[in-house]
Every structure is written in C-alpha cells, then in structure tokens.
Amino acid sequence: MQQTPLEEDPAYAPGSFLGYDTFSTRTVVEALLVNGKPVLQVSKGSEVEVFLNRTPFYAESGGQIGDNGFLFISQAGNQQTVVIEIKDIKKSVGNIFVHKGTIKKGSIEVGGEVEAAVDAKLRQRAKVHHTVTHLLQVVLKKVIGQETSQTGSLVAFDRLRFDFNFHRPLLDNELMEIEELINSWIEDSTLLQTKVMPLTGAKKAGAIAMFGEKYGEQVRVVKVPSVSMELFGGTHVSSTSEIRGLKIISKQGIASGIRRIEAIADNPVVVGIACLYLADRAKHDELAAKWTLRFASLLQELNCQGSPYSLTVPREDQHEIPESVHRSGQTPEAERQIETQPSNAMATDFKSIPLIDISPLLAKWDDPNMAQDQGITGVVKQLDQACREAGFFYVKGHGIPDSIIKEVRNVARKFFSLPYEEKLKIKISPTTGYRGYQRMGENITKGIPDMHEAIDCYREVKPGMYGTLSKPLEGPNQWPINPPNLKQLMEEYISLCTDLSRKIMRGIALALGASADEFEGERAGDPFWVFRIIGYPVLSHANGKDMTENDIGCGAHTDYGLLTLVNQDADITALEVRNQSGEWISAPPVPGTFVCNIGDMLKILTNGLYESTFHRVINKSPTYRVCVAYFYETNFDAAIKPLDICIRRTGGTKKFERAVYGEHLVSKVTTNFVKEDELDS
Ligand SMILES: N=C(N)NCCCC[C@H](N)C(=O)O
Ligand SMILES: O=C(O)CCC(=O)C(=O)O
Ligand SMILES: [Fe+2]
Numbered sequence: 001m002q003q004t005p006l007e008e009d010p011a012y013a014p015g016s017f018l019g020y021d022t023f024s025t026r027t028v029v030e031a032l033l034v035n036g037k038p039v040l041q042v043s044k045g046s047e048v049e050v051f052l053n054r055t056p057f058y059a060e061s062g063g064q065i066g067d068n069g070f071l072f073i074s075q076a077g078n079q080q081t082v083v084i085e086i087k088d089i090k091k092s093v094g095n096i097f098v099h100k101g102t103i104k105k106g107s108i109e110v111g112g113e114v115e116a117a118v119d120a121k122l123r124q125r126a127k128v129h130h131t132v133t134h135l136l137q138v139v140l141k142k143v144i145g146q147e148t149s150q151t152g153s154l155v156a157f158d159r160l161r162f163d164f165n166f167h168r169p170l171l172d173n174e175l176m177e178i179e180e181l182i183n184s185w186i187e188d189s190t191l192l193q194t195k196v197m198p199l200t201g202a203k204k205a206g207a208i209a210m211f212g213e214k215y216g217e218q219v220r221v222v223k224v225p226s227v228s229m230e231l232f233g234g235t236h237v238s239s240t241s242e243i244r245g246l247k248i249i250s251k252q253g254i255a256s257g258i259r260r261i262e263a264i265a266d267n268p269v270v271v272g273i274a275c276l277y278l279a280d281r282a283k284h285d286e287l288a289a290k291w292t293l294r295f296a297s298l299l300q301e302l303n304c305q306g307s308p309y310s311l312t313v314p315r316e317d318q319h320e321i322p323e324s325v326h327r328s329g330q331t332p333e334a335e336r337q338i339e340t341q342p343s344n345a346m347a348t349d350f351k352s353i354p355l356i357d358i359s360p361l362l363a364k365w366d367d368p369n370m371a372q373d374q375g376i377t378g379v380v381k382q383l384d385q386a387c388r389e390a391g392f393f394y395v396k397g398h399g400i401p402d403s404i405i406k407e408v409r410n411v412a413r414k415f416f417s418l419p420y421e422e423k424l425k426i427k428i429s430p431t432t433g434y435r436g437y438q439r440m441g442e443n444i445t446k447g448i449p450d451m452h453e454a455i456d457c458y459r460e461v462k463p464g465m466y467g468t469l470s471k472p473l474e475g476p477n478q479w480p481i482n483p484p485n486l487k488q489l490m491e492e493y494i495s496l497c498t499d500l501s502r503k504i505m506r507g508i509a510l511a512l513g514a515s516a517d518e519f520e521g522e523r524a525g526d527p528f529w530v531f532r533i534i535g536y537p538v539l540s541h542a543n544g545k546d547m548t549e550n551d552i553g554c555g556a557h558t559d560y561g562l563l564t565l566v567n568q569d570a571d572i573t574a575l576e577v578r579n580q581s582g583e584w585i586s587a588p589p590v591p592g593t594f595v596c597n598i599g600d601m602l603k604i605l606t607n608g609l610y611e612s613t614f615h616r617v618i619n620k621s622p623t624y625r626v627c628v629a630y631f632y633e634t635n636f637d638a639a640i641k642p643l644d645i646c647i648r649r650t651g652g653t654k655k656f657e658r659a660v661y662g663e664h665l666v667s668k669v670t671t672n673f674v675k676e677d678e679l680d681s
Contacts, residue, residue, distance in 0.1 A: 011611060025119035027052045030109055039662030043107035050084065050099040050108070056118050059089040059097045064130050065153040066090065068406050069118040071099065075107065082106030082114070121581050122157045123265040124349050128266040129160035131192070131236045132182070135243075136162050136263070139181050143174050150260055159249070163260045170259065175248055176281055179274055182246045182394040187294070189241035189352060238385075245271025245294070348389040349580045353587050353595070356382045358504065365503040371510055372618035383504075384511035387598055387606075391613030392577050394593040395504065400496050402592055405567055408493050412626045414483045416453060416535035426478035428456060433475030433667045441538060443672055445555030451539075452553050455480070459636075466637050467663050472670055494531055494630065499530070501563050501632030502527065503597065508563070513645050523605075523638050524562060528661065530631035536574065553617035553625075559599040560665055561633030565592040566595040572621045578614040587615075595647075600664065601634050604656045609649055636662040 029150040033038050033049040040046045050071060066089030073082040086101040099116075108114060133153045140148050144166060155162040170178075237243060247270045250262040253610070264270045272295050279291035315340040334620065360375025372374050385508060386393035415423070428436035435456055441449035461470045464633040479487035501523075509518035519525075537551040553574060568575060568589045576584040587595050619625045641658040 019663070020215055022121070023056050024115060025054060025056050026113055027054050027309065029108055030111050030115060032108070032110055041107055042103055044103050044105060046103050048084065048101060048103060048108075050086075050116075050598040051096060051100065052099065052116060055089075055097050055099070057086065057089045057097060057099060057116065057128070058118075058123065059091045061091065061154040063133070063232045065126055065157060067088050067126070068114070068122050068157075069117045069613075071101070071108070071114045071116050073108075073112075073114055076253055080105065082108055084108065084114075108169065116308070120349050120641075122240070125157045126155055127237055129157075129263075130155045131240075132243060132265050133160055133162055133183050133247060134236075135185065135482050136261075137164075139178050140164055140166075142181065143177050144170070150394075156381045159264045161260060161262050163254065163258055165257050166259050167257060168417070169253060170251055170261070175251065175261075176278070177291050178250055179246060180278060182243075183274060183278065183291075183294075184244060185258065186240050187290075189239050189355075191239050191354075192236055208438070230636050231299050237347065238389075239352065239354070239635055242266070242350075244351060245274050247271065247274035247277075256272055263307065275468075284314070310377075345441075349583075350390040351585060353390055353392045353394060353577065353578070353585065354382065354386045355394040355396060355590065355593065356386060356656075359399075362397065362399050362500075363379065363509045365506055370506075370516060376507070376510070380507050380510045383507050387508065387511065387610040390577065390579070391598040391611040392587065394587075394590050394598055396590075396593045398500055398594060400500060400594075404493060404496070405592075407489060408567060408628050409569060409626050411483050411486050411489055412533045412535070412628055415455070415480055415486060415533070416624070416626065418480075418482060422482065423453070423480070426480050428673070430472065431475075432478055433458070433461065433473045434673075435473075435475055436478035437480075438673065442674055444674055445557050445672075447557050448552065449553060449674065450554045451536075451537060451619075453535045455533040457494075457533075459529045461636070466662055469666065470636060471659075472666050487566075490531070490533070493628075494529065497565050497630040498527065498529060498632065501565060503631070505563060508602070508610075512609070512643065513649070514643060518643070519562070519634075523640070524632075524634040527560070528633040528636045528665075530561070530633065530665075532588040532631075534627045534629065534630045536617060536625040536627070538622055538624060539620060553619045556614045556616040558603075558612040558614055559597060559631060560601070560668055561599040561631050561661065562602045563632045564597045564599060565630045565632070566597070567628040567630075569625045569627060570596060572619065572625045574617050574619040574621065574625055575627075576616050576618065578616075584616070599631065599633070601640050601659070601661055604640050604659055605646065606645050607646040607650045608655050633665070634661045636665075638662075 029050060030053050031051040032042055033051075034042055034046055036049075038476050052071075057067040057069060058064065067086070069086050070088060071082075071084040072080045082103075083105040084101045084103050088100040090098045090100065099651050133150070133155060137150050148164050148166045150162065150164050152161075152163040202668065243265045246263055246265045246269075248261050248263045249270075250260075252260050254260045274290045275295035279288045279295065282291060328350060348362035356379060358379055360373070361370075361379045364370050364373050364376055367373065376488050383393070423439075426436040427436045428442075435458060437455050438453060440451060440453045443450045443454065455478075458473055461473045462474065463474055464471075465474075479490070505519045505524065506516040509516050512518070524613050534554075539551050554576065566575070568587075570589050570591065573586050573588040575585055575587040577584055577597075597615065598610045599610050600612045602610055617627070639658050640660050640661055642654050642656055647654050
C-alpha cells in the first residue's frame with residue numbers, strides 16, 4: 001500500500017470546528033483584539049481579530065488556505081446591522097482559531113452573539129484543490145515511480161501547488177498522463193468514503209504523519225475506492241465529480257531534487273482547455289471523442305450559467321454578503337419568512353446528482369427486519385445523503401423494465417406529432433377538472449409561459465370526494481384515442497410508478513430515522529398522484545445564444561408532493577437543478593434510470609432537512625424532447641406538518657406550519673394556466 005501524509009483533523013482541535021457539516025452557525029464572541037490588544041468593542045472601519053466559542057471556518061492548515069466569509073448580525077427581514085468580512089483564519093497558540101477581518105458595518109462586542117458564515121463557493125474550490133493534491137500524490141507515484149513523494153503543498157481558492165522530490169524535470173508526456181489519469185477518475189464520479197478512526201489504527205492502515213504537526217487521538221481519513229487505498233485528512237469533496245477537471249498550469253524545479261507543479265481544478269474554462277488538450281493528443285479516436293464530448297458539455301454549462309466564472313476571490317471593496325455565503329441560523333423573523341416563501345437554501349453546493357442502485361431496497365422492501373439489512377442500510381445512507389445535499393438523485397435497479405420506459409416515451413412522442421386539431425380533442429380546462437391537453441405556452445410558471453405542451457392527469461376524484469376542496473379536480477382523465485394503446489400503457493405505467501415510489505418512500509422513511517411505514521396510513525397510505533406527459537419543442541434560437549425567457553421549456557419551480565419520478569428523453573440534456581449558490585447543474589439522461597426529486601410536502605415533513613429543490617427545463621438540442629413525469633403525493637386530504645424526529649434532527653425548532661396537500665395542489669393547478677379568454681385567441 002502506498003503511504004500518504006495524514007493531516008491533523010481540526011474537528012478534534014480545541015475551539016470546536018464545525019465546518020465539515022456546517023457552513024454557518026450562531027456563536028458568541030469570546031475576545032476581540034485590535035492591533036494585538038484586547039478590547040471590549042470594535043466598530044466600523046477597524047481591522048480586528050475575533051475569537052469565537054465555536055466556528056464553521058476552516059483555519060489554514062495542512063497547506064489548505066483558511067476560509068473566507070462573514071460574521072454578521074441580522075435584524076427582522078434579514079437586514080444586516082453588523083457585517084464583518086473575514087479574510088484570514090489562523091490557529092494561534094493552543095490551536096485557538098483567530099478570525100481576522102474588517103468591520104464593514106456596525107460594531108461588535110465581547111459576549112455578543114453573531115452569525116458566522118463561510119463562503120461556501122470558495123470553500124468548495126479549496127476543498128477540490130485539496131483533494132487533488134492527494135490524487136496527485138498517488139498519480140505521480142504511478143507515472144514516475146514509487147520513490148517520489150510530496151514535500152509540501154499549497155491549497156488556495158484559485159489553484160494548488162504541489163512540491164515533490166524527483167531527480168529531473170517532468171516530461172510533457174508524463175504531465176499529460178497525470179492529467180489524463182486524474183481527469184478519468186473525475187469522469188468516474190467515485191464517491192469518497194470518510195471515516196473517523198483512532199490515530200494508531202490509521203497509521204497501521206498505511207497513513208503517515210507528515211507536516212510535523214500534532215495529532216488528536218481521533219483522525220478523519222478519506223479513501224477513494226478503487227482508485228487507491230490512500231488515507232488522508234482535512235476537508236475533501238464527497239465525489240471526484242466535484243473536481244470537474246484538472247489542468248496543470250506550470251512546472252519548475254525549486255531546489256536540488258525538488259520540483260513543483262501548479263494546477264487548477266473546478267474551473268470550467270480551464271477544464272475546457274484541459275479537455276481540448278487531451279483530445280488533441282489522445283492515442284485513439286474513442287479517447288479523443290470522450291474528451292471532445294466533455295468539452296462540449298462544459299461549453300453548454302458555461303452558456304447556461306450565463307455568469308463569467310471568476311478565478312478571483314471577492315473584491316476588496318465588496319461588503320455585501322454574496323449568495324454563496326451560508327446563512328442557516330436566521331433570526332426568528334427571517335425564519336418565519338421561509339415558511340411563506342419557498343427557500344432555495346439547499347444544504348450544499350452540489351455539482352452533480354448522485355446515482356443510487358436501489359435493488360437491495362426493492363428485494364426486501366417489506367421485510368420486517370429491513371432496517372437491519374446491510375444492503376438496505378447502504379441504500380438508505382445514500383438516500384439520506386442525496387436528499388440532504390441535492391434533493392435530487394438518479395435511481396437504477398428500480399425493477400421497471402426498460403422496454404416499458406422507452407415505449408412510454410415513444411407513445412408520448414407519437415401523440416405530440418399529431419395535428420393540433422387532433423390534440424385539441426382532449427383540451428384541458430377548468431370544466432374538465434384541469435385534465436387533458438394544454439398547448440405550448442398555456443402552462444405558466446411565475447407568470448411566464450412555459451415552452452412545452454402536455455397532457456395532465458390526476459388520480460380519479462369522485463364528485464364530493466373531499467368536499468369542496470377537491471371540486472376543481474373532479475372529472476375523469478382525458479385520454480386521446482390516438483395512439484390507440486396510449487391509455488392502457490400509461491395506466492399500467494402509473495401503477496408501476498406508484499408501487500415503486502411507495503417502496504422508495506419506505507427507504508426515505510428509514511433515512512429519516514423513522515419506521516419504514518411512516519408514510520403509510522393517514523399521511524400517504526392512500527397516495528394521490530399527478531402524471532404529466534410533456535413535449536418540449538426545438539428552440540427558435542437554435543444557437544442557444546440569444547435566448548429569451550420565451551425559450552424556457554419549464555421555468556424554475558419545485559414539485560408539490562413527496563417524490564417525483566422523471567422518465568426523460570435519451571441523449572438530450574435539458575433538465576437543470578439549482579444548487580445552493582444558485583448555479584444550474586445539468587441532470588443529463590442516464591439510460592435505465594429515473595431522476596427522482598423531493599417535493600414540497602416532504603420538505604415540510606422533514607422540517608427542511610430535505611429540500612424540494614428548484615429545477616427548470618431548457619431544451620437547447622436540435623430535436624423535440626419528451627418527458628413523462630410521475631408525481632407521488634400524500635393522501636389528498638392529509639394535513640402535513642414536520643415530523644418530531646425531523647424537528648430534532650434540524651435543531652429543535654419547527655420551521656413550517658401545517659399544510660393540507662390538497663389545498664396546496666389546487667392552489668397551484670388553478671393558477672398554472674393562462675386565463676381562458678387569452679387562451680382561445
Ligand atoms: N405537478 C407538478 N409538480 N407540476 C410541475 C409543473 C411545474 C410548472 C408549473 N407551472 C408551476 O409553476 O408549478
Ligand atoms: O422535463 C423534465 O425533465 C422535468 C419536468 C418537470 O420538472 C415537471 O413537470 O415538474
Ligand atoms: Fe418539476
């Protein structure tokens with residue numbers, strides 16, 4: 001086994017570092033220094049060193065730069081009355097974290113409570129560069145020989161530096177091989193396994209101490225399965241896909257026998273250059289195609305983000321708190337606001353959507369001892385992580401035959417290709433219980449017409465079934481006569497989806513720490529469902545450049561119920577999911593999978609532990625796209641409120657008021673369409 005440096009884990013240093021799982025926290029100012037002298041209060045304009053009783057900030061160590069971020073105090077309405085910009089975190093004597101910053105607004109005092117919030121975007125880049133230094137250590141040994149090893153490193157937001165001993169400069173083909181190997185691991189989206197273990201155990205397993213620092217009793221080790229058995233500490237990405245790509249930007253000798261390389265990761269522009277370079281020098285066509293494709297998808301990513309990717313940290317004069325700074329511990333007033341308007345505060349800045357093989361769950365979904373089953377526990381862990389971090393995941397091993405999934409899309413495509421008059425025979429309206437065909441632009445999201453056509457279906461609602469509440473949705477589904485097998489196929493498909501969703505929800509119940517049937521009975525024992533067959537036209541602005549809001553297939557929205565199963569067209573990337581810093585992350589089709597996402601009811605039930613993530617659809621491809629979305633919901637008349645177990649898991653405070661699912665659905669459905677008179681024109 002190869003040996004790798006083991007860094008000290010700040011989680012076990014005094015000063016309570018919370019930053020592995022938490023990016024923001026309320027905390028208390030324990031001491032303040034100005035020009036090295038203790039003071040009780042500091043106001044606007046001063047440079048200050050702040051000591052806190054606990055902190056989410058990572059302090060410079062093991063070569064990784066300290067976090068940037070803010071300390072602040074908010075008032076009602078989320079107005080900041082005090083803002084301190086933190087640019088440097090050091091560890092002082094006794095491992096105490098010193099937060100160095102400038103007071104941009106207001107004043108702070110010793111004993112006062114502040115919110116400490118890390119700039120998650122910058123932390124992400126540091127994390128990525130940190131993981132890359134460890135991958136470099138492994139790769140260098142592979143490419144130039146076991147005798148080389150790391151002599152130092154610097155992990156910054158914009159780049160990394162890696163020093164190692166070797167007797168001669170690296171050759172071009174060696175540099176390329178290094179980039180090739182690391183970029184391939186990134187492509188593989190390998191999940192890193194993090195484990196806390198005793199220092200002695202870690203050393204036995206092959207980790208060695210390096211930077212001459214002291215270690216706690218317990219250390220945190222990370223392993224990249226199948227890539228290496230390396231063990232390492234510090235903050236790291238959870239999947240190699242977060243690195244997105246690597247480009248070495250310089251090499252030099254810095255002392256006799258010591259060489260240095262510098263590299264950049266996680267920046268689409270730089271990664272694009274790396275891909276072109278690799279494609280150009282690829283040994284065979286297949287490899288060249290792989291890197292060319294990767295380059296194409298990066299270009300697409302840059303186009304849709306619309307924001308220039310900056311390599312620099314925030315400007316000197318910037319003192320607004322950027323969106324990428326986490327602010328979880330809101331004032332009670334701000335918290336109340338979250339209840340009324342959907343928050344977009346995802347737990348993380350995920351860069352890709354995890355894929356989960358749920359076959360172990362399906363094999364034993366009603367086994368009374370399922371919670372103890374190893375296979376199921378593995379799935380449940382992945383579900384929990386995916387729901388907390390992204391609110392989106394792919395499932396494979398779901399048991400629905402691929403032939404049915406494909407046929408459903410083919411039949412949908414056939415329907416949309418019929419003449420407009422034919423489709424209008426099952427026209428949607430308030431008098432059809434909002435069931436049936438809607439033309440392009442008839443569905444609206446946040447006031448803007450969506451560029452899709454669709455057939456909407458709902459579980460049957462008999463007259464008076466839920467009193468006046470369900471009245472707007474009463475009526476039979478409107479199935480087209482053409483294609484003739486559509487109705488039967490879709491009804492069969494809906495029943496498979498209902499069955500599958502119920503089983504996934506049992507896994508999610510376990511993930512929450514509840515019993516597997518938490519979502520049965522009054523909550524979702526008699527689940528309502530919504531079903532949409534959707535078609536997205538080809539954009540008029542085919543170059544995707546002069547896009548207007550009229551080119552959005554479906555505007556940013558959250559789904560309404562518990563769990564959505566999306567069966568999307570092959571080969572077209574159009575669905576995008578919004579992460580915590582507001583970036584749109586593509587959810588490309590993965591053959592044989594469903595894309596699953598969390599709806600508003602599950603967000604309420606979990607007290608926000610799982611987010612109903614915003615997503616949108618933009619079909620920039622030159623072909624018509626179909627999508628068949630199945631929505632698994634609670635009972636129609638279920639009153640939904642946060643589960644006690646979830647309130648405990650989210651800090652003890654209830655964040656959402658009770659909501660009745662049927663009311664939520666009806667309020668959405670009745671406002672989702674352009675008005676009747678505009679419609680007929
Ligand atoms: N049943 C569900 N989730 N349908 C999703 C439709 C999303 C768009 C809709 N106009 C909206 O604004 O919600
Ligand atoms: O077309 C897609 O991929 C997703 C559609 C969607 O989000 C919805 O209908 O709620
Ligand atoms: Fe959706």
